[in-house]
Amino acid sequence: MIFEDDIQMKEYLKMMTDMILLCATLAISLFFWIISITASTYYGTLQPVSPWRWLFSILVPLTLTTRALKKRSLNHSGALGALLVGFILTMANISFFSALLAFFITSSKLTRWKEDVKKKLDSDYKEGGQRNWVQVFCNGGVPTELALLYMIEVGPGEMPVDFGKQYSASWMCLSLLGALACSTGDTWASEVGPVLSHTKPRLITSWREVPTGTNGGVTPVGLLASFLGGLAVGVAYYISQILLVRDLHLADPQWPIIIYGAMAGLMGSMLDSVLGAHWQYSGYDVSLGKVVNYASVTTKRICGKPILDNNGVNLFSSIIVALVLPGVAWSFWPH
Numbered sequence: 001m002i003f004e005d006d007i008q009m010k011e012y013l014k015m016m017t018d019m020i021l022l023c024a025t026l027a028i029s030l031f032f033w034i035i036s037i038t039a040s041t042y043y044g045t046l047q048p049v050s051p052w053r054w055l056f057s058i059l060v061p062l063t064l065t066t067r068a069l070k071k072r073s074l075n076h077s078g079a080l081g082a083l084l085v086g087f088i089l090t091m092a093n094i095s096f097f098s099a100l101l102a103f104f105i106t107s108s109k110l111t112r113w114k115e116d117v118k119k120k121l122d123s124d125y126k127e128g129g130q131r132n133w134v135q136v137f138c139n140g141g142v143p144t145e146l147a148l149l150y151m152i153e154v155g156p157g158e159m160p161v162d163f164g165k166q167y168s169a170s171w172m173c174l175s176l177l178g179a180l181a182c183s184t185g186d187t188w189a190s191e192v193g194p195v196l197s198h199t200k201p202r203l204i205t206s207w208r209e210v211p212t213g214t215n216g217g218v219t220p221v222g223l224l225a226s227f228l229g230g231l232a233v234g235v236a237y238y239i240s241q242i243l244l245v246r247d248l249h250l251a252d253p254q255w256p257i258i259i260y261g262a263m264a265g266l267m268g269s270m271l272d273s274v275l276g277a278h279w280q281y282s283g284y285d286v287s288l289g290k291v292v293n294y295a296s297v298t299t300k301r302i303c304g305k306p307i308l309d310n311n312g313v314n315l316f317s318s319i320i321v322a323l324v325l326p327g328v329a330w331s332f333w334p335h
Contacts (some may be wrong), residue, residue, distance in 0.1 A: 049156050053091065058099075061086030064104070073108040074131050081136035085144050089176075091156050092147035095240040099142065099261075100175055102236035103184040106229065110191040117195050138311040139183040141320045147177040160242045160251035163330050174260060174326040177237055179318040181230035181261040182268025186314065188229030189269045193222025203303060204273040211284055213291035214302050215310075216277025223266065230265015234258040253334050260329050264321055272317040280313055281306040 058103050069079045082104075090097040137144075150172045161170045193201070200209040201217030210217045238257045241248065248254065276282075283299035285292045291300060293309065308316070 006267045008076070049091070053156065057087050057090040064101075068104075068108065071108070072130055073111070077133035078131040078136050081133035082131075082140070085136060085140035088144050089140075089147045092151045093156070093158055093173070095158055095173070095243055096143070096150075096176055097146055098236040099180045099233045100140070102131060102207075102233045103139075103180050103187075106232055106238050107184060107187040107191075109262040110188060113191065114151065134311050137315075138315040140319065141211075141315065141331070142179045142322050143176045146172050146179070146322065150176070158170045158241070160245050160248055160254060161242065161257060161333075162251040163333060164252065164335060171326045171330070174329050175281065175322040177261060178231040178268070178325040179322040181233045182272075182318045182321040183314060184229040184233045185226035185265025185269040186229075186272045186317065189218075189222035189226040192225035193219045197221040199257035203277055204270065205277045205303075210302055211291050213282075215280040215282045215293070215304055215313075218270070218273050225270065227266040227271030228263050230268070231258065231262035232270060233265065234261020237261065248313045256329070256333060260325070264325055267325070268317050268321045275308070275313045275316055276310075277303050278305070279307040280310065292335055 026303055031316070033117065045313040064086065065074065065079045065083045066082070068074045068082065086097070086100065140214050150169060153172065154169045159166060159169060159173075161171050161173050194212050197212075197219040199219060201212060201214060201219045202208060203210045203214065203216050204218050205216060234257050238254060241254050241257065245251075245254075281293055281295065281304045283292055283295060284290075285296065285299045286304055287298040291302070293306075295301065295306070
């Protein structure tokens with residue numbers, strides 16, 4: 001009887017906590033709405049943001065990060081970082097949020113997939129992924145900055161990719177999508193390739209065989225996975241465009257977004273491998289029987305120099321993709 005009372009009390013406390021959190025979120029969204037109304041009245045050029053958009057931008061990322069924290073996909077610092085990234089991207093453009101959601105959900109599930117196999121291959125493997133704030137910002141920092149620039153340029157809201165009517169905003173949209181597709185493609189490749197590949201990876205710079213887990217090592221399965229990862233992000237962005245953007249038929253075709261996402265995933269993963277082969281140290285530790293990222297007495301060097309870690313390589317890859325690929329897309333985008 002006492003045990004049942006304890007369970008009921010815990011359920012009651014959880015329900016009350018959820019109600020308090022929801023009320024606080026409503027209050028915050030209304031507060032920000034009043035501020036946006038006041039600012040738009042004072043400056044005259046700013047468009048006020050609806051309270052529902054504030055509410056959605058706060059409540060949905062909060063719910064997702066809370067679930068990720070419980071499932072140990074994020075630690076506490078990673079959850080706070082993801083909450084900030086999710087809020088800014090959602091406030092700026094729901095299509096940004098859709099692409100971020102595709103990256104986060106698929107990457108988290110793939111990280112937990114075949115954990116027993118990955119533990120044998122990765123010396124730094126963490127249960128559930130356990131991403132911290134550094135990993136969150138190395139993957140989401142560039143998209144967050146681009147989302148802020150987008151809001152400064154056109155304000156919060158959805159818009160089609162149309163270089164003729166909104167060149168700079170369209171460039172920012174594709175830049176953000178490319179950065180997220182790059183991170184997704186690299187994650188898919190690193191999570192799927194070592195598990196499903198039946199052949200040894202080859203170093204992308206010299207094409208010689210290297211042990212599984214070597215930075216810069218690629219396999220056909222991993223490259224295909226990176227292509228599909230970017231494709232998933234592109235599809236998520238494209239679907240939200242169809243559902244949310246008004247007068248889409250008056251703008252340039254949007255279907256190239258899917259191809260753009262897939263190519264960004266593939267190119268981003270290959271770029272990550274090139275940078276990893278040069279700027280990340282990879283060595284085979286005989287005592288562990290695994291590839292490690294540090295030099296020691298029992299370690300035989302495979303490739304790379306100890307300049308960057310995996311987070312730094314991810315950050316540089318997403319920056320390069322975000323800067324280069326939108327210009328390439330503009331050259332081939334149908335009008």
